[in-house]
Amino acid sequence: MNDFYQAQRAxxxxxxxxxxxxxxxxxxxxxxxxxxxxxxxDEALSSTDETSNALAGQARFRVIGAAxxxxxxxxxxxxxxxxxxxxxxxxxxxxxxxxxxxxVDHVIACFAGGRPRSYGLAGKVSVEGxxxxxxxxxxxxxxxxxxxxxxxxxxxxxxxVNFALDxxxxxxxxxxxxxxxxxxxxxxxxxxxxxxxxLIHCIHRCDLEVAGLASASYMAGTSSxxxxxxxxxxxxxDMGAGSTSxxxxxxxxxIYSDTVRMGGEHISSDISRGLQIPCQTAERIKTRFGxxxxxxxxxxxxxxxxxxxxxxxxDRRTITRAExxxxxxxxxxxxxxxxxxxxxxxxxRHLPGQRIVLTGGGSQIPGLxxxxxxxxxxxxxxxxxxxxxxxxxxxxxxAFSACVGLSVTAAHPQDEWWDFDVIAERAHTRSLRxxxxxxxxxx
Amino acid sequence: xxxxNFLRRTAMAAMPDPAPSRWRYRVQRLWLTPLFRAMVxxxxxxxxxxxxxxxxxxxxxxxEGLIDQATEVRRAVEERPEFMITLxxxxxxxxxxxxxxxxxxxxxxxxxQFALDLNELKQLLEELGPIQSADVRIKPGGLLTIDVIERSxxxxxxxxxxxxxxxxxxxxxxxxASASARPDLPQVAGxxxxxxxxxxxxxxxxxxxxxxxxxxxxxxGARRWDVVLEDDIRIMLPTENPKxxxxxxxxxxxxxxxxxxxxxxxxYRNAERPTLRMxxxxxxxxxxxxxxxxxxxxxxxx
Numbered sequence: 223m224n225d226f227y228q229a230q231r232a233x234x235x236x237x238x239x240x241x242x243x244x245x246x247x248x249x250x251x252x253x254x255x256x257x258x259x260x261x262x263x264d265e266a267l268s269s270t271d272e273t274s275n276a277l278a279g280q281a282r283f284r285v286i287g288a289a290x291x292x293x294x295x296x297x298x299x300x301x302x303x304x305x306x307x308x309x310x311x312x313x314x315x316x317x318x319x320x321x322x323x324x325x326v327d328h329v330i331a332c333f334a335g336g337r338p339r340s341y342g343l344a345g346k347v348s349v350e351g352x353x354x355x356x357x358x359x360x361x362x363x364x365x366x367x368x369x370x371x372x373x374x375x376x377x378x379x380x381x382x383v384n385f386a387l388d389x390x391x392x393x394x395x396x397x398x399x400x401x402x403x404x405x406x407x408x409x410x411x412x413x414x415x416x417x418x419x420x421l422i423h424c425i426h427r428c429d430l431e432v433a434g435l436a437s438a439s440y441m442a443g444t445s446s447x448x449x450x451x452x453x454x455x456x457x458x459x460d461m462g463a464g465s466t467s468x469x470x471x472x473x474x475x476x477i478y479s480d481t482v483r484m485g486g487e488h489i490s491s492d493i494s495r496g497l498q499i500p501c502q503t504a505e506r507i508k509t510r511f512g513x514x515x516x517x518x519x520x521x522x523x524x525x526x527x528x529x530x531x532x533x534x535x536x537d538r539r540t541i542t543r544a545e546x547x548x549x550x551x552x553x554x555x556x557x558x559x560x561x562x563x564x565x566x567x568x569x570x571r572h573l574p575g576q577r578i579v580l581t582g583g584g585s586q587i588p589g590l591x592x593x594x595x596x597x598x599x600x601x602x603x604x605x606x607x608x609x610x611x612x613x614x615x616x617x618x619x620x621a622f623s624a625c626v627g628l629s630v631t632a633a634h635p636q637d638e639w640w641d642f643d644v645i646a647e648r649a650h651t652r653s654l655r656x657x658x659x660x661x662x663x664x665x
Numbered sequence: 666x667x668x669x670n671f672l673r674r675t676a677m678a679a680m681p682d683p684a685p686s687r688w689r690y691r692v693q694r695l696w697l698t699p700l701f702r703a704m705v706x707x708x709x710x711x712x713x714x715x716x717x718x719x720x721x722x723x724x725x726x727x728x729e730g731l732i733d734q735a736t737e738v739r740r741a742v743e744e745r746p747e748f749m750i751t752l753x754x755x756x757x758x759x760x761x762x763x764x765x766x767x768x769x770x771x772x773x774x775x776x777x778q779f780a781l782d783l784n785e786l787k788q789l790l791e792e793l794g795p796i797q798s799a800d801v802r803i804k805p806g807g808l809l810t811i812d813v814i815e816r817s818x819x820x821x822x823x824x825x826x827x828x829x830x831x832x833x834x835x836x837x838x839x840x841x842a843s844a845s846a847r848p849d850l851p852q853v854a855g856x857x858x859x860x861x862x863x864x865x866x867x868x869x870x871x872x873x874x875x876x877x878x879x880x881x882x883x884x885x886g887a888r889r890w891d892v893v894l895e896d897d898i899r900i901m902l903p904t905e906n907p908k909x910x911x912x913x914x915x916x917x918x919x920x921x922x923x924x925x926x927x928x929x930x931x932x933y934r935n936a937e938r939p940t941l942r943m944x945x946x947x948x949x950x951x952x953x954x955x956x957x958x959x960x961x962x963x964x965x966x967x
Contacts, residue, residue, distance in 0.1 A: 291683065309684035316685050316693055325697035429694065 227377075230640040236433035237635070240328035245286075246433060246632055247315060247326040250441075250625045251307065251333050251421060253296050253464025253487055254583065257617065257625050258314035260287030260322040261632065283633050285612035287322025289314045298464040298483050299335025299438065301420035308424045315428060328433035332441050332628050333421055334465050336413030338378065340478045340568075341369055343408040354387065354396045354404055360642040362406045371412045378418070378437055379411040380639035383475035392473070408639065409477050411437055436631065438624040439467030439479045445627030446581040446605030446620070447471055455575035458605065459561055459598075460624065461584025463487040466557050468564045470573070475636075478568040482560040486584040489553045496549045497541060499527050513547045514554055514589035520544040554587065558597040565598070579605035583621035743777040751775045751807040758813040762795050766811065769793060778803050786811075794837040819866060821847055821881075823854040835862035855884030868892065868902070871911045875924065889934070899930040910936050 240246040241263055248259040261283045291313040295306030319326060345366035349358050363382060371377070385393040387401035396404060418435060425432050443458035455472040463486040470478040486508075494504035511525050523543035531537055570576075578598050580590060585604055595602045607626035609618065617625065635641075685693070695701055722728050742748075751774060755763045769789065772781070783801045790799035790811065800812040818830035818838045830838040830847065837859075844852055851869050858865065865882050872879055872892055880893040890907050892900040892914075902910045910933035917923050917939075923931065927947035932940040943951065 309682065312687070312690050313684040316690055319694070319697055323697065325694050429691065 227640050230377075230638070233432055233434050234635075234641065236328050236431050237330070237632070240433050243327070245322075245324050245326050245328075247318065247329040247430070248625055248628045248632060249311065249314070249329050249331040249425070250438065250622075250628065251296060251299075251301070251311065251331060251424075252293055252438070252462055252624075253299050253334070253485065254293055254462070255290050255621070256293045256296075256307075256310045256314045257290045257622060258288070258311075258318040259285050259613070259617070259625055259629060260318045260324065260326055261629055262286045262322070262324075263633070283611070283629065285610060285614075285629070286324070287318035287320070288614050288617050289317030289321065290617065291317070296464065297335075299333050299462060299467075299481075300414075300417045300464075301333075301424060304420060304424060304427075307420075308427045311424055312428050315430065327431055329425055329430045330434035330436065330628055330632050331421060331425060331432060332436040332438045332624050333417065334438035334460070334462050334467050334481060334624075335483075336378075336417035337483075338411050338413050338437055338439065338467070338479050338481055339371075339375075340480065341371070341410040341412065342477075343367065343369070343380075343406075343410055345406045345408065347404050349387075349401055349404050352400050354399050354401065356397060356642070358404055359385075359397065359406075362404045363408065363639055363642050366406065366408050368410075371410075374415045375412045376415040376418050377410055377639075378413045378435060379409070379440065379476070379636075381409050381475060381636055382406050382639070383409045383473065383477055394473070409475065410639075411440070411476075411479055413437070434632065434635075436628055437467075437469075437479060438462070439469040439481065440476050441625075441627030441631060442467070442581050442607075442623040443469040443471050443476060443579075443627065444631055445607040446579055446623040448608075449474075451575065451577050451579065454577070455573035456577035456579060457565060457570055458579045458581060459585075459594075461485060461557070461580060461582035463583060466561060466582070466584065468561055468568075470565075470568055470570060472573060472575075478570075480564045480568065482557060482564060484553070484557050484560065485582075488557075489550050489584075489587075492553050493546065493549050497527060497539075497546075498536075499529065503527070503529070507546060508550065509586075511543050511546055512550055512587050513543065514551050514587055514593045516544040516547040516551075520547060550587070551593070554590065554593060555597070557584075558594055562597050577601045577603070579603055581605040581607070581620045581623045583619075585620050743779045746807075748778050749775045749807050750778050750781070750803065750809045753809045753811065755811045755813060758796075758811075758815060762813065762815060765793065765795070766790065766813070772809075775807070778809075781809070795839060797832070797836075818847070818850060820853045820862060820869075821850045822859050822862075823852060824859070831859060831862055833862060833866055835859055851879065852881030853884070854881060855887070857887035858882070858884035861890075864907070865890065867908055868911055871908055871915065874915050874918065878924065894924060898924055898928060901930055901932045901934050903934050903936050906936070907933075910939075913939070 237246070244263045246261050246263070248261060250257045263283045291310055293307070294310045295301065295303030296310075301307045315326070315329070343366040345362045345364075347358065347362040347365045384391065384407040385396040386405040387393060387396050387399055388403055390401075393399070421435070422432050439458070439460050442460035443452075447456050447458055452471045452474045455470070457468060457470045460467045460469070465481045465483050465485050467481040468479065469476050490501060490504045490508050493499070493508055494501045497504070499507070507525060511523070513520070520543040524540050525543060525546060527539045527541060529537040565571075576599055578594070578601060580594060580602065581604070591602050591604055604620070605623065606620050607618070607623035608630070610626055610629055613626070753767075753770070753772065753774065755766055758766060770786070781803075783803070786801045787799050790796055790801070790813070795815050797814045797816045799814075801809070803809055816832035816836055816838050819833035820831050821841070821844050822829050822831045823844060827840050828842070828844050829840045830850070831853070832838050841847060853859075853862065853865050861884065868882060868890060869879070875894060878895045880895060883891040883893055885891050885901075889904040890902045892902065892911065894900070900911065900914050914923075914931055914933065917931075923941075927944050929942040929944055932942060
C-alpha cells in the first residue's frame with residue numbers, strides 16, 4: 223500500500239517533468255486497439271488563470287500526434303502476452319512520435335481491465351485552530367480507514383469526493399472555512415496488481431516513463447459526460463472490445479466504477495462461431511452490417527460470407543442481415559443485463575440524475591440506444607468525446623473517449639490521495655523540531 | 666515454445682509484423698532527440714569538413730603549393746596591364762624639385778597600382794622641405810599624377826653651419842650660398858630662431874616703417890628677439906609680448922625720430938622701463954652740452 227503510494231507520487235513527479243518539457247503521450251491500451259496521442263502544452267496558454275473553467279483548461283494543450291494500431295496480446299483490457307503488447311505499444315508510439323516530430327519520454331496510460339472494484343471511505347478529524355488548512359485536509363485523508371483490499375490488489379484512484387464540516391456537507395474545498403470536525407468521503411478504486419505491473423513493464427520496455435495510470439472507465443466518463451451530467455449524477459457505459467465498464471459520476475466526481483467482462487469482441491466471436499467464419503471476417507461483417515433491431519427489410523438484405531478454405535460450398539454461403547442481427551442481439555442483451563445488475567448493485571436508482579451515456583466502440587452498433595433503453599431506463603443517449611484541439615477526425619469517434627478523457631485529465635488532474643502530504647511524515651519532522659527547540663532553549 | 670515460434674514465423678511470412686523492431690524504435694527516438702539531431706545535421710558536417718581541411722593542410726608541401734598558387738593568382742591579377750602604372754607626371758614643381766621628387770619616389774616603373782600606397786607616397790612627399798602639400802592620384806591609362814604646391818621662402822636663416830631659406834611656417838625650403846643671393850628677404854639669425862619664424866614674420870611686419878634700414882632679427886639666448894637695424898642699432902624686445910614693445914618703438918621713432926639719432930640700442934627688455942643706450946661719442950657730447958648748460962646757468966645766476 224505504502225510503496226504504491228510512493229509509486230503514484232513518482233508518477234506525479236514524472237507528470238510535472240513532462241509538463242515542463244511540454245510534451246506528453248497518452249496511451250490507451252485497449253483490447254481491440256492501442257491508441258497513442260502526443261500532446262503539447264503551450265506555456266503561453268498555461269499562464270492564464272489556473273482555476274478557470276474546464277474549457278479554458280482544454281485550450282492549454284494541443285494534440286500534435288495521433289496513431290492507432292491493432293492491439294495484440296490484450297484480453298479483457300488486460301495485458302495477456304507481454305511481448306505482443308509491447309510491440310503494439312511500440313507501433314502506436316512510434317507512429318505518433320513520427321507525426322508529432324518530437325520524442326516523448328513520459329506516457330500516461332489507461333486500461334479497462336484488472337477487475338476494478340470501488341470502495342467508499344470515510345474519515346473524520348477534529349480541526350485545530352478554527353479554520354481548515356491544507357494540513358487538516360491531509361490529516362483527514364490520512365484518517366480514512368483503508369478496508370482490506372486483498373492481496374495482489376492496487377489502489378488506482380483514491381479521490382476525496384466530498385468534504386463535510388460539522389453538519390454542512392457537500393463541500394468541494396473546505397480550506398479556509400471554520401468548523402470543529404472535518405469529515406471526508408473518499409472513493410477508492412482498486413485493480414489487480416499484476417495487470418498494472420504488466421502494463422508498466424510493457425511501457426518501460428518501450429523506453430518510456432509512466433507519468434500516470436488511470437482507469438479507462440473513469441476517463442471515458444470525464445470526456446463523454448457533459449458538465450451537468452457529471453454534476454447531477456450520471457452513468458457512463460464504455461462499451462469496449464474486451465470489457466464493458468460502468469462509471470457513475472456525481473458532483474463531478476466518479477463515485478463508483480465496475481466492469482462487465484464482456485464486450486464487442488465477444489459479439490464478434492459469437493458471429494464467428496455461429497456463422498463459421500474467420501474472426502476477422504466476423505469483425506468486418508459486424509461493423510458493416512451489424513444491427514440490433516431486425517425489420518422486414520433485413521430479411522432481403524443478403525450478406526455474402528466469402529472464404530478461401532477451398533470448399534466451394536463453404537466459401538459461397540450467404541446469410542441475411544436478419545440472421546446476423548439474430549446472432550448479435552442476444553449477446554448485447556446479455557451485456558446490457560449485466561450492466562443493469564452492476565448499476566443496481568451500485569444503487570444508481572437512488573441518484574437524482576438517471577442519465578446513462580453509452581460510449582466506446584461498441585456503442586456504434588445501430589439500434590443500441592433503443593435496445594439499451596429497454597434495459598437501462600429511457601434517459602439514454604449515445605456519447606461522443608468532447609472535442610480537443612488538433613485531434614484528427616479519425617480519432618473523434620466514441621471509441622476514443624478514454625483517450626480524450628485522459629488528455630483532458632492530463633492537463634487538469636483530479637486531486638488524489640497522494641497529492642496531499644502524508645501526515646505521519648509531518649509528525650515525525652515535528653518531533654525532531656521539538657527536540658531541536660529543546661536543545662536551543664537548554665544549551 | 667519451439668512450436669509457437671515456428672507458427673509465428675510462418676504467420677509472419679504471410680503478413681510482415683507492422684511493429685518496428687526494438688532497435689529501429691530506439692534509433693527513431695534517438696533521431697527525434699533535438700540535440701542529437703542538431704549534432705548530426707550540423708556538428709558532423711562541420712567536423713568532417715574541418716577535419717579534412719586540417720588533414721590537407723597538415724602536409725607542408727601541399728600547404729606551400731596552395732600558398733604558391735594563391736600568390737600566383739594574385740600576382741597575375743595585379744600585373745594585368747589595366748592595373749600597371751607606366752608614367753609619372755609631376756605638376757606644380759620647379760625643375761629642380763621635380764628631379765628631387767623623382768629621386769625620392771620609391772617607384773620603379775612599370776609598377777602595379779596595388780603595390781602603391783598613395784597615402785604613404787603623399788606623406789613621403791610632404792616630408793620633403795620645399796613641398797607644402799602634395800596630391801597623389803592614379804588616373805586611368807596607367808598615369809600617376811603628383812600635384813605639388815611648393816613652399817615659398819619667407820626669410821633667410823643664417824645659422825652657424827649654413828644659410829638657408831625658410832618658409833613662413835618655419836620649414837626649410839633650401840640652402841643658399843650666401844644671404845646676398847636673396848636680398849629681398851629679411852634675415853633671421855640666432856639659436857632657436859627657426860622655431861619661431863611665424864612670430865619673427867609678425868615682428869618684421871610691425872617693423873615695416875623701418876624696412877629700408879632693417880637688417881634682420883636675431884634670437885638672443887633662444888628666448889627673445891633683437892631687431893637689428895643698419896649701423897648695428899638694436900631694438901631689444903622682451904620675451905613676453907615683443908610685438909607691443911616693437912609697436913611702441915615704432916611710435917617713438919615716428920614722433921621723436923629716434924633711430925636717426927646716434928644711439929646703440931633701445932632696450933625694451935623691461936617693457937615698463939625702456940632704456941636708450943647712446944654711443945660713447947654721443948654720450949661725451951651730451952655731457953659737454955650738459956656742462957655748458959650748467960655753467961651758463963651758474964653764470965646767469967652769478
